[in-house]
Amino acid sequence: MLAWAAGRTAGGALSAEVAETEPHLRAALERHGLTCTDGGPFMVGLGRSLVDLPDAPPLPDGYRIRAQQTRAEVAGRAAAHRAAFGSTRVTTERHARMRQIWPYRAEFDLVVASPAGDVAAYCQGWYDAALGTGVFEPVGTHPEHRRRGLARAVCLAVLRAFAAAGGRRAVVQCRGDAEYPVPKRLYESLGFTPYTRTHAYA
Incomplete structure (x- = not known):
């Protein structure tokens, strides 16, 4: 290579x-x-067992977690990703195509709908039944809905979906350096612990 x-x-x-x-x-x-x-x-790999998951936190009034049900929610999920990451890469069409490709399963791609019906946050999970392992990729919150516990709530909902499918472990990768600490703090609050990190070579 x-x-x-x-x-x-x-x-x-x-x-x-x-x-x-x-x-x-x-x-x-x-x-x-x-x-x-x-x-x-650098990136850090975090993992946790799917046993003894934390209790589901209460959502703010009017917010609810569910799988994407309509074309408008698929578009909203794509828009929330663009807003969360400041990227134009994920369009409605691209996200819709991805939803048609194996091993995508809608029950592991959950959104938090706001009281107005907008997608406020999301956690996309991928599940490997052979390994009994689920992975988060990606997770995001629209900037207008941050600091309300939405990402934690939707991540926990996906962890519970992994467990309900027979999963034993969940993993996620995120930045591990001090310049971008928020995602790592979120996952650690859910019981994830580091098992590896990346090293750069040149």
Whole structure:
């Protein structure tokens, strides 16, 4: 893979990120002359058992959690993602197409609807029945609805959906450095603990 990448960089520098739990990949990078360049942003892998989940927190009046039911909610889910991340990448059409592709299951892609019916927050889960493991990707809250406990509530609802499907474990990746601490704090409040982190090589 390194040889393939080197042949397509026109002499530019190669870089890669690998998990701490992948020592064989770190060794391969070092054999090819790359060195660890930690010091900037990095990702952390967090996991937790699906046993003894926290109690569901109460939602503010008028908010409710559910799977997307209408075309308007699919559009609202895409709009909430764009607002949460300041990105134009997830359009209504792109999100609708993704919902048609295996292994997507609507019961693991939950939204928090506001009193006005807008999508205020969401947690998209992916579930691997063979491993009994669910993963969050992505999670977001519209800026107009933050600091109301919505992300925590919808994440917990997806954890419960994983457990109801027979799952044993949930995992998520997020920034682990101090420059972007909020997502990690959210997941730790739900009982997630670190099991790995990434290292940068160049």
